[in-house]
Amino acid sequence: MSHIRSRHRSRGVLPGAGLTSGGLTRRGLLGAGGALALGALISACGGESGNGSGSGGGAWTFTDDRGTKVGVKARPERVVGYVGTAAALYDFGVDRQLVGVFGPTRLRVGRPDPQAGNLPVDRLEVIGNAFGEFNIEKYAALRPDLLVDNMFIQNELFYVPAESKDKIFALAPSAAIAAGAVALPRPIERTAALAAALGADLKSAKVTAAKARFDKAAEAVRAAAEANAGLKVLAASTSPDLFYASSPGKNTDLIYLKELGVDLIVPDKVGQDGYFEELSWENAGKYKADVIMLDSRTQALQPKDLGSKPSWKDLPAVKAGQVVPWQPEPRFSYEGGAPILEALATSIKSAKKTG
Known part of the structure; x- marks a missing residue:
């Protein structure tokens, strides 16, 4: 991610993405609406979860966009994420599981950064607010069950410092959503799949609207x-x-x-x-x-x-x-x-x- 890092340090654009999703046609995607269509999209994207409940009653799995099958003993109850990933999950209904974030979260004046979206920033532990900042001690203290992040370059989790990634990944499993070289609907669908695996209700009136x-x-x-x-x-x-x-x-x-x-x-x-x-x-x-x-x-x-x-x-x-x-x-x-x-x-x- 050296090219992207240098871009960020020079205050320039960070990456986005590209291609159309899976076997879904553009017209079919745009025309699909409501809970049934959304459920079909999630299934098409390959999101999966085990039989765990929100209280951690069973094994939990999710295959992320690295092709990694993330498996833990129970549905994650303590999730730490890149601020953009966490904000998107929150929009889909993931709330109480979110305990910490990293990435642009607070402005210098103290208000939430626009990238924090609707996140309840004041109740979350911010373990890093800028590129290169990731407080491993604070992260460990949160006792994370899962780290969630966007991935603009294959196998590189955004804002996770390369020099300390091994220490970070040793503390909890991670799930990555591909956000480079895929068109906008695709990472939205995949984030929805992860949210559903974490217990969010994608049939809620808020999500379907x-x-x-x-x-x-x-x-x-x-x-x-x-x-x-x-x-x-x-x-x-x-x-x-x-x-x-x-x-x-x-x-x-x-x-x-x-x-x-x-x-x-x-x-x-x-x-x-x-x-x-x-x-x-x-x-x-x-x-x-x-x-x-x-x-x-x-x-x-x-x-x-x-x-x-x-x-x-x-x-x-x-x-x-x-x-x-x-x-x-x-x-x-x-x-x-x-x-x-x-x-x-x-x-x-x-x-x-x-x-």
């Missing part, structure tokens, strides 16, 4: 892209020294948007992991975009920070006032994904071509 909203939002993006055909969109992030052009061949949400018909610009010189192309600020205008989706996370520079960059002001999308927030690391739940799609559909529908 969120899925219906997500499906409706996806169709709104498709309709907006069709109505405004030819509109060029670039996903990007910025740091003091570099402008990052992100690839819809790797980032999970971008691949899905491309499937929905959004005309996303494809950088031609992406780095070794395939997520983005690094451009000097002098070359920030290499790709002519009508709309720029700009990384809105706390570690990335925002439009208010870019006033000193003449090349930023000269970009056609900036001149046209067509810069919209982008979350390169979406929360992998229907509840987390729906507002993102809704906002983008609105932006695409109202945007004007600049050329």
Whole structure:
């Protein structure tokens, strides 16, 4: 994960993902709604659990996206997770089992980081709030039954420091959700499968309503892209020294948007992991975009920070006032994904071509 780590340290975009899921067709996926359809999706994704109850009455297993069959004596009751993974599980109904998180959880002013979603941050132990921070002593003290995380690069758990991963993995089994080179619905489905294995009720009104909203939002993006055909969109992030052009061949949400018909610009010189192309600020205008989706996370520079960059002001999308927030690391739940799609559909529908 060295490439991603260096990107994070330079305050740039972190990875997303790519391909369509399993044998499910795009239309079939978008048209599936309600509890029965959601249950079918989970089964198709291969999530599994043993006969354990919430009180730990039997063996528990889950096959994660490394192909690892995680097995413990009883359903995990004390779960620690990367903040984005934990937030998505919480949206699906996993609550009391969550005891600790790591990754961007609290802002400097003390409020929850947007990546924490709806998590009850105040009752969770934060064992690391930034990249490279993972307090093993605090983690051990939580007596974890399971570590959950997203995986943007195969077999590398996000925000788990490579130099101490062996010590961390020795304390509890781990389950990873693939979030690189898969389209947005796939990690949502897999997170739902893990949530169900942990005892969440995917037939609840909250979850089925969120899925219906997500499906409706996806169709709104498709309709907006069709109505405004030819509109060029670039996903990007910025740091003091570099402008990052992100690839819809790797980032999970971008691949899905491309499937929905959004005309996303494809950088031609992406780095070794395939997520983005690094451009000097002098070359920030290499790709002519009508709309720029700009990384809105706390570690990335925002439009208010870019006033000193003449090349930023000269970009056609900036001149046209067509810069919209982008979350390169979406929360992998229907509840987390729906507002993102809704906002983008609105932006695409109202945007004007600049050329």
